[in-house]
Amino acid sequence: MNSALKLLSQWLAANQYSFAFVNSTLNVFYLSNFYCQPHERLLGLLVFPSGEPVLVCPLMEVARAKSEGWTYEIIGYNDSEDPWQKIAAIVGDRVGPEPVIAVEKEQLPLFRAEALQKTFPGCRFSAVEAKLRELRNIKSDGEVQVLREAAALADKAVEIGVAALAEGKTEMEVVAEIEYNMKKLGVARMSFPTMVLFGAKSAESHGSPGDTRLQAGDLVLFDLGVVHKGYCSDITRTFAFKSITPEFEKIYEITLKANEAAIAASAPGVRVGDIDKAAREVITAAGYGEYFTHRVGHGLGIDVHEYPSMNGENDDLLALGMAYTIEPGIYLPGRGGVRIEDDVVITADGCETLTKFPKHLQIIG
Secondary structure, three states: OOHHHHHHHHHHHHOOOOEEEEOOHHHHHHHHOOOOOOOOOOOEEEEOOOOOOEEEEEHHHHHHHHHOOOOOEEEEEOOOOOHHHHHHHHHHHHOOOOOEEEEOOOOOOHHHHHHHHHHOOOOEEEEOHHHHHHHHHOOOHHHHHHHHHHHHHHHHHHHHHHHHOOOOOEHHHHHHHHHHHHHHOOOOEEOOOOEEEEHHHHHOOOOOOOOOEOOOOOEEEEEEOEEEOOEEOOEEEEEEEOOOOHHHHHHHHHHHHHHHHHHHHOOOOOEHHHHHHHHHHHHHHOOOHHHOOOOOOEEOOOOOOEEEEOOOOOOOEOOOOOEEEEOOEEEEOOOEEEEOEEEEEEEOOEEEEOOOOOOOOOEEO
C-alpha cells in the first residue's frame, strides 16, 4: 500500500470512520495511480481503516488499472450490471451497521450519495476533502521530479509559441502550432486550454484566444501548461512584438520585480498570504495596485489549481514540498497587460523555481 493510502487508512481509524468512498478522477489517481475518466459510469475507491482497499471501475478498464500498478481487489462491472449490488456483495461484510462514510462532499453527486445510503442502510457521511488536500499538499521527492519534467515541457511550449509568431497570424493559429508540436513530443493533454492573447486582449487575465491577428507593437501573452505523468505545469510569459511603448516596458519591469519578490519570500514557515503581499507591495508602490486584480498564485499538482490558495488572507504556513505558482500581473483594460508566472516548490532553505524560460523583456521580430 502506498504512503498516501496508508496515511488515509490511519486517519480513518483515528476518527473511527467505517471507510472512505473516493470517487473523483483526480483523487482516485492520487491514491491508486490509475487515471480514468469514466463518463457516466461509476468510478470509486473504497479505503478502510484496516485491510486492503478496493477499486470499483468499468469492466473495460480493469486490465488498464492492473497495468498501471493496482494490485488490490477490483470490482469490475459491465454496462448491464449494477455496480452497487456488486459492492454490497463484496465489501458489505466489512462494514458494520450504520457506518460513517468519509466522502468527497464537493464531488459526490446526490444520486450517488443516495446509492451509498441504499447500499449501506443507516449510514452517515463525513467529509474527507480536508484530509486529501493535506496529503496532496506536500509533494514527495518523486512528485517534485515529475513537476520538474512537466515544467520543462511548459518551457518548451513557450519556445514553440514564440517561434510561431508572425505578423498577421491569429491567436488560434499560434495555439494550434503549440498544441500540435507538444503532441509530437508525447504530451497527451494540456493542463487547461492554451491561452495566446495579442494586443489589448493581453489585459484579459483569463481571455480566450480567437481570430485576433498579430500586429507590430502588440504585447503577446502566453499562459499554458501540460499534464505529464498525471501532474500539471503552468507558465505565463509576456513578450512584445517588434516594439514596445515606454509605459509597457515600465509595467513589464514592475511585474518582473513583483514576481522575483514573491519568489524571494518563499520559504518554509512563511505565511502563505505574505507571498501575495510581497508581490502586491511592489506593484502598489509603483502606482498600479488597482490593476493587479487576482491573487498571486495557486497550488499545483495533479490538478492545475489546487490547495493552497495563494491569497493575501491565507494564514497557513508554507512547508517543505508545497508546490504553487507565482503569477503577478498588471492589466490596463482595453490597452494590454503583462503577467509573469513561474512554478515553485518549497525546499529546506527557500524554494526551487521549476519553470526556466527566460523572464527578461524580449522584443520578438
